[in-house]
Every structure is written in structure tokens, then in C-alpha cells.
Amino acid sequence: MARQRREAGDCDATRSEVNPIKYLWAGVFVIVLVWSGIEPKDRATWALEVSPAIAGAVVLLGTYRSFRLTPLVYGLILLHCIVLMVGGHYTYAEVPFFDGWLGAERNNYDKVGHLFQGFVPALIAREVLIRTRAVNGRWWRRLFVVSLVLAFSAFYELIEWWVALVSEEAADAFLGTQGYVWDTQSDMALALVGAIAALASLSRVHDRQIRRLTSGAG
Secondary structure, eight states, X not given: OHHHHXXXXXXXXXXXXXXXXXXXXXXXXXXXXXXHTSSOSOHHHHXXXXXXXXXXXXXXXXXXXXXXXXXXXXXXXXXHHHHHHHHHHHXXXXXXXXXXXXXXXXXXXHHHHHHHHHHHHHHHHHHHHHHHTOXXXXXXXXXXXXXXXXXXXXXXXXXXXXHXXXXXXXXXXXXOOTXXXXXXXXXXXXXXXXXXXXXXHHHHHHHHHHHHHHHHHO
């Protein structure tokens, strides 16, 4: 009986921790999305930049009951969505406060975006692999996570290339290369750095939240 009470308490704690977060998450997402869509610098670029955030929100809504993620991952996804929506509002080359940041000759907000493109998907992939037991072994799992992040980053670069082929005007704002010849390579390198940083800094916290979530679900 005592064990059952403890398990029920863990379940209630998990639910009380997650449920308020979903309303806060949705509220912040909608507010920033609406703000970003009010007189953006370039409407086509805005649509291209925020579409992954909207698609991600739809997926999270559809899977919330069947495959609820940890609060850590939900929070990081929201932060990544905000990065995308801010970039969509201003275009990545013209985000305030990043022009000439740290003495750079270009606006490096796009590099922040690609760092997040590695950091956040790494923890999403890690959680899915752990909870589905798709990959056993800590080091194999790390290898798979990093490989998935690099594959995702490379695919995104292909999308940017396809946009450039369809519309040169949209490509200038969407790609945000700002004349940097190594833009594609540096984007992928930053995604790699982001993935490694996420695994190195947040794995223990992530593991605790996964254990708490799965024990509550059980």
C-alpha cells in the first residue's frame, strides 16, 4: 500500500508539473507568433521561417496524450520556436542587437538559430530513443543522436538551396548568407556543436525527468 501511495504521488507530481506548463507554453507561443506576424520585414521570409515552428506545435499537440515529452524538452522547443519567429519577423540578417555583435562584420543571429538547430533536436532525439528503446547503449545512442542532428541540418541546407532555385528574392532573406562563402558549412558545424553541448550539459537532468515522467505514466 505504501508503495502504491508513493507511485500515485509521483504520478500526481508529474501531472501537476506538466499540465500548467502546457498552457503557459501555448500562451507564449501564440503571443510571440502573433507579434512576429505583425508587419514583418518580408512576408514570404516570415512564412518560411515560422512554418517549422507551427508544424512542430501541431505535432506536439497531436502527440501530447500519446507521447508526452519532458518539461525540459518542451521548454527548449518553445525557446527554439521563439528564435525562429524572431528571425522571421526581422529576417536573420537584420535582427536588432546582433549587428556587429562581438565585433563581427555580419549579423550572426542566423548562427544562433543553427546552434539551436543542433541543441534542441538532440534532446528530442535522445528522449525518443531512450523511451522507445530503439538504441541500446549510451555511446551508441550518443552517436545516433549526433548523426540524426547532422542529417537534419544537412536536409535544412537542401531546403535553403531549393528555395534559392525557386525564388532568388526569397532566398536572399531566407538564407541570410550575407556574403559568407562558408555559410553552409558553418551552419552545420554549429548544429554539431549544439548537439554535443546539449548531450554534455543536460543529459543528467534529462534522465531524471524521463524517469519521473515514465514512472508516473506507469
